[in-house]
Amino acid sequence: MENLVKGWEVIIGLEVHAQIATKSKLFSSSPTAYGADPNTQVSFYDAAMPGMLPVLNENAIDQAVKSGLGFKGTINNISRFDRKNYFYPDLPSGYQISQLYYPIVTDGHIDIELQDGTTKRINIERIHIEQDAGKSIHDLSPEFSYIDLNRSGVPLMEIVSKPDMRSPYEAMQYVKKLRNILKYVGSSDCNMERGNLRVDANISIHKPGEPFGKRAEIKNINSIRFLGQALEYEIERQIIAHEMGEEIVQETRLFDSSTGETRSMRSKEDAADYRYFPDPDLKPVILSEERIERLKAEMPELPDEKKQRFMSEYGLKATDAAVLIDDKEIADCFERAVQASKFKSSETAKLIANWMISELFAILNKENKTIDTVGFPIEYLAELVDLIVDKTISGKIAKTVFAEMVSTSHKPSDIVKELGLVQIQDEGVIRKVVEEVLTKNPAQVEQYKAGKTQLFGFFVGQSMKALQGKGNPETINKLLQELLRQI
Amino acid sequence: MKNYLTISEVRKGLKSKEFSSHELMQHYLKRIKDYSKLNAYVTIDEDKALASAQQADGRIAKGEDLPLLGVPIAVKDLFCTKGIRTTACSKILSEFVPEYESTVTQNLLNNGSIFIGKTNMDEFAMGSANITSCFGACFLPYRKKSKPDMELVPGGSSGGSATAVASDLCVAATGSDTGGSIRQPAAFSGLVGIKPTYGLCSRWGMVAFASSLDQAGPLTKTVEDAAIMLKAMAGHDPKDSTSENVEIPDYTTFLDQSVKGMKIGIAKEYLEGLNAENLALLEKVKSWLKDAGCEIVEVSLKTTSYALPAYYIIAPAEASSNLARYDGVRYTKRAESFSNIDELYINSRSEGFGEEVKRRILTGTYVLSAGYYDAYYTQALKIQKMIKEDFRDNAFAKVDLILCPTTPSTAFGIEESANMSPVDMYLNDVYTVNANIAGLPAISVPAGLSKDGLPMGVQLIGNRFAEGDIFKVSHVIEKSANFAELRKEIITI
Numbered sequence: 001m002e003n004l005v006k007g008w009e010v011i012i013g014l015e016v017h018a019q020i021a022t023k024s025k026l027f028s029s030s031p032t033a034y035g036a037d038p039n040t041q042v043s044f045y046d047a048a049m050p051g052m053l054p055v056l057n058e059n060a061i062d063q064a065v066k067s068g069l070g071f072k073g074t075i076n077n078i079s080r081f082d083r084k085n086y087f088y089p090d091l092p093s094g095y096q097i098s099q100l101y102y103p104i105v106t107d108g109h110i111d112i113e114l115q116d117g118t119t120k121r122i123n124i125e126r127i128h129i130e131q132d133a134g135k136s137i138h139d140l141s142p143e144f145s146y147i148d149l150n151r152s153g154v155p156l157m158e159i160v161s162k163p164d165m166r167s168p169y170e171a172m173q174y175v176k177k178l179r180n181i182l183k184y185v186g187s188s189d190c191n192m193e194r195g196n197l198r199v200d201a202n203i204s205i206h207k208p209g210e211p212f213g214k215r216a217e218i219k220n221i222n223s224i225r226f227l228g229q230a231l232e233y234e235i236e237r238q239i240i241a242h243e244m245g246e247e248i249v250q251e252t253r254l255f256d257s258s259t260g261e262t263r264s265m266r267s268k269e270d271a272a273d274y275r276y277f278p279d280p281d282l283k284p285v286i287l288s289e290e291r292i293e294r295l296k297a298e299m300p301e302l303p304d305e306k307k308q309r310f311m312s313e314y315g316l317k318a319t320d321a322a323v324l325i326d327d328k329e330i331a332d333c334f335e336r337a338v339q340a341s342k343f344k345s346s347e348t349a350k351l352i353a354n355w356m357i358s359e360l361f362a363i364l365n366k367e368n369k370t371i372d373t374v375g376f377p378i379e380y381l382a383e384l385v386d387l388i389v390d391k392t393i394s395g396k397i398a399k400t401v402f403a404e405m406v407s408t409s410h411k412p413s414d415i416v417k418e419l420g421l422v423q424i425q426d427e428g429v430i431r432k433v434v435e436e437v438l439t440k441n442p443a444q445v446e447q448y449k450a451g452k453t454q455l456f457g458f459f460v461g462q463s464m465k466a467l468q469g470k471g472n473p474e475t476i477n478k479l480l481q482e483l484l485r486q487i
Numbered sequence: 488m489k490n491y492l493t494i495s496e497v498r499k500g501l502k503s504k505e506f507s508s509h510e511l512m513q514h515y516l517k518r519i520k521d522y523s524k525l526n527a528y529v530t531i532d533e534d535k536a537l538a539s540a541q542q543a544d545g546r547i548a549k550g551e552d553l554p555l556l557g558v559p560i561a562v563k564d565l566f567c568t569k570g571i572r573t574t575a576c577s578k579i580l581s582e583f584v585p586e587y588e589s590t591v592t593q594n595l596l597n598n599g600s601i602f603i604g605k606t607n608m609d610e611f612a613m614g615s616a617n618i619t620s621c622f623g624a625c626f627l628p629y630r631k632k633s634k635p636d637m638e639l640v641p642g643g644s645s646g647g648s649a650t651a652v653a654s655d656l657c658v659a660a661t662g663s664d665t666g667g668s669i670r671q672p673a674a675f676s677g678l679v680g681i682k683p684t685y686g687l688c689s690r691w692g693m694v695a696f697a698s699s700l701d702q703a704g705p706l707t708k709t710v711e712d713a714a715i716m717l718k719a720m721a722g723h724d725p726k727d728s729t730s731e732n733v734e735i736p737d738y739t740t741f742l743d744q745s746v747k748g749m750k751i752g753i754a755k756e757y758l759e760g761l762n763a764e765n766l767a768l769l770e771k772v773k774s775w776l777k778d779a780g781c782e783i784v785e786v787s788l789k790t791t792s793y794a795l796p797a798y799y800i801i802a803p804a805e806a807s808s809n810l811a812r813y814d815g816v817r818y819t820k821r822a823e824s825f826s827n828i829d830e831l832y833i834n835s836r837s838e839g840f841g842e843e844v845k846r847r848i849l850t851g852t853y854v855l856s857a858g859y860y861d862a863y864y865t866q867a868l869k870i871q872k873m874i875k876e877d878f879r880d881n882a883f884a885k886v887d888l889i890l891c892p893t894t895p896s897t898a899f900g901i902e903e904s905a906n907m908s909p910v911d912m913y914l915n916d917v918y919t920v921n922a923n924i925a926g927l928p929a930i931s932v933p934a935g936l937s938k939d940g941l942p943m944g945v946q947l948i949g950n951r952f953a954e955g956d957i958f959k960v961s962h963v964i965e966k967s968a969n970f971a972e973l974r975k976e977i978i979t980i
Contacts, residue, residue, distance in 0.1 A: 044586070044587055047817060048817075049567075049585070050567060050573070050575070050695070050812070051566075051589060051691060051692040051693050051694050051695060052691070053690060053691050053726060053727050054728065055725065055726060055728055056728065085807075085811060085855070087811065087814060087832055089814075089816050092816070092817060093812045094811020094814060095808050095811060275807075275808070275852065275856060275857075275860075277804060277805075277808070277860070277864060280697070280699035280729075281728060282728050282729075283728055283729065
């Protein structure tokens with residue numbers, strides 16, 4: 001029970017709404033492209049004109065099935081759409097088509113990594129498909145509200161977890177991992193800024209051994225950071241309320257990212273009765289075994305599998321592998337680089353991983369770029385590592401080359417030539433320089449011989465400096481040891 | 488011009504240049520004015536109608552030949568017609584002009600037909616007397632011998648279409664049938680009306696009442712016309728997920744096929760409580776069919792009496808949801824006064840919907856509510872399943888068609904109907920809802936006149952996609968009844 005907060009256990013369950021990556025809407029052929037002018041992606045159906053009927057986008061079904069496979073869930077051969085009835089100006093038909101009674105996927109899980117390096121399994125209760133609503137815009141005019149139906153009917157998957165999370169950290173890890181899996185599967189862009197991924201968090205606290213407390217549902221959280229903040233705030237609020245002897249009510253709350261607080265939206269007493277019933281305009285979704293098998297065959301390697309493979313195939317450390325697989329694009333870049341390298345050895349792979357994680361990520365962070373916009377193809381990094389491995393340049397020079405590559409987008413081999421950075425391998429040349437360094441610094445040599453062995457680095461530095469950084473460090477080391485022994 | 492022309496007569500006349508489509512249209516437009524008190528039509532664009540007739544004449548002159556080319560048709564105001572106001576006879580849609588054409592009407596246009604106008608109906612197709620229309624009641628063109636002054640209802644909800652056909656204000660008309668809305672008015676008006684198998688006609692562009700039960704179909708003067716119209720209206724539509732992907736045969740090829748050896752079932756449950764006139768008519772029909780070589784088989788459909796209660800749960804439940812879109816926000820008539828969004832909804836809907844529609848929305852909302860859903864809706868779905876199985880196992884495992892009455896009575900008076908309780912009104916559907924609940928095709932064919940001189944229909948219910956059999960047997964009944972002659976005895980106005 002390490003997770004207790006002031007003696008309280010925290011119970012968190014999440015409902016994640018992920019926009020399914022489809023070109024057209026769930027039940028109409030209107031496009032789903034982001035950022036279009038208001039009401040330019042609205043069909044007669046989307047506007048709920050009389051007599052208009054839904055036609056299911058089969059691709060949305062395929063994507064949901066693949067997501068279910070990504071979460072190791074059970075794909076249901078029969079699922080069905082139900083109507084959730086409520087009045088809202090941006091819900092033109094007066095009902096949202098969703099799947100209450102027979103969702104397309106049940107029982108799945110996501111393994112998340114905890115701070116101590118262990119993993120924890122978070123169970124998924126169900127995934128169902130539903131339509132998004134439109135958008136009401138209240139701040140354009142003091143007099144009128146406006147409605148944009150571009151989002152009306154955009155396909156969503158609602159991924160409902162079991163109440164298995166015990167801390168905001170776990171909740172954030174869960175969403176990160178969930179997002180990663182969906183991106184791998186390709187079933188959602190998961191762009192939280194665009195509202196592709198929204199989280200409703202259910203949270204309650206109770207004393208260990210006692211029954212669960214009444215839960216609050218925090219709606220529509222659109223960033224992982226906000227999720228953490230909202231949960232932290234809510235835990236604090238609920239603890240204070242409990243300890244002040246106040247009654248916690250089951251209610252819906254909103255997170256205000258400007259204050260970091262949650263506030264009550266409505267309590268369960270005014271909760272709507274949605275009068276769910278099967279949508280008579282749609283037939284049940286019947287998935288044949290062949291179709292499920294076909295989708296299974298289309299499944300890409302998932303993050304956990306990729307991590308294992310990076311460790312066994314390339315000998316990467318678990319932490320490095322974890323960093324690389326965290327973003328599918330990065331993982332793909334890594335593998336492309338390994339493939340592009342001359343040696344393709346475990347050594348090269350590890351070097352490429354190191355260069356990506358330390359140097360490349362630093363640049364991406366510093367310049368606020370992505371691997372696509374950084375200005376050089378990943379194959380250049382492979383070439384750079386090759387130049388290190390075949391001893392054309394030293395690791396130190398490589399950093400210079402890398403910096404040059406970032407600013408000029410030139411090929412590493414060209415940079416090395418242009419700047420004359422080829423490593424000096426000639427032992428004769430290096431020996432001459434090393435001898436000179438030792439002769440020029442008799443005092444240091446004396447101290448070294450007297451036992452101050454840490455001066456070895458000083459000699460290396462001086463030699464390297466004299467060689468303008470281009471000397472082969474191994475040769476320098478070897479010669480220095482040899483010559484110092486002889487003195 | 489000869490009155491009461493059928494489709495084949497019109498096509499013959501047009502081809503032989505006996506009259507033009509334009510002349511025919513003028514003829515109907517004039518009659519509609521003469522009979523405007525019947526209130527059969529609610530929207531007519533004369534210029535458009537005449538222009539389309541002229542166009543058809545041009546096509547005929549070029550030698551084009553289509554089953555309905557140049558044939559003037561009336562369209563129930565439930566079908567969205569591009570550029571022509573479509574209201575479902577509700578005040579709330581009184582300003583709605585669709586920018587699209589329903590599949591069924593488009594199919595008719597593709598077959599060459601031309602539209603005269605939109606016909607009166609019960610508001611959102613909810614009613615059995617055509618008295619709930621926001622345009623006022625529509626009248627049956629007939630009178631009882633005993634009370635020639637009494638105004639009668641044409642039945643509903645497709646009352647306007649029935650009156651338009653029966654009064655010869657068009658050649659044929661479209662209707663829709665959720666619980667009997669084609670067959671009951673057809674029976675009252677001495678017409679043929681068929682509700683096809685659920686999924687045969689596309690529902691796309693048809694204002695929805697109860698999606699799982701709604702089916703379009705024709706109201707016509709003859710069985711042959713019904714066969715021609717249904718063939719033109721039906722067909723798979725990828726825009727309607729409940730549309731069946733089946734080949735639509737030329738139903739006219741069934742008309743003169745022999746019915747010898749066909750088994751016609753009479754379910755005893757349909758006879759319970761039936762009035763003497765109806766019973767006698769059924770006996771007559773049975774003997775005609777026997778004479779034609781059919782075998783009459785007694786069957787039992789024990790679920791029969793459960794259909795009406797199940798219907799009045801399922802249909803309002805779906806309606807309560809289907810009608811939520813008429814909210815005053817977009818294309819529907821918005822209340823003038825409101826101070827917040829809830830008031831906008833409440834006032835627009837309170838002002839825009841009539842009493843019967845409100846009653847059904849409330850009923851539907853109630854049966855779907857938490858705590859009542861299982862007691863009502865779930866039970867109704869179970870009953871629906873039982874009824875389907877009953878038809879499968881106890882009817883169509885043994886017989887080809889079921890013969891039964893269409894309505895408990897002949898057309899009733901408008902004043903009488905105004906004083907009926909909702910439940911008494913709902914009982915009009917007692918023989919027709921079964922086919923909707925089970926998704927089966929059913930026809931009403933005029934078979935005789937009551938003592939009081941009003942038309943009486945009988946109903947044939949078939950297995951799914953048995954429309955061909957239905958037309959075949961209907962044609963025998965039509966010929967035996969010689970209704971064309973009987974019609975002349977009816978007191979018309």
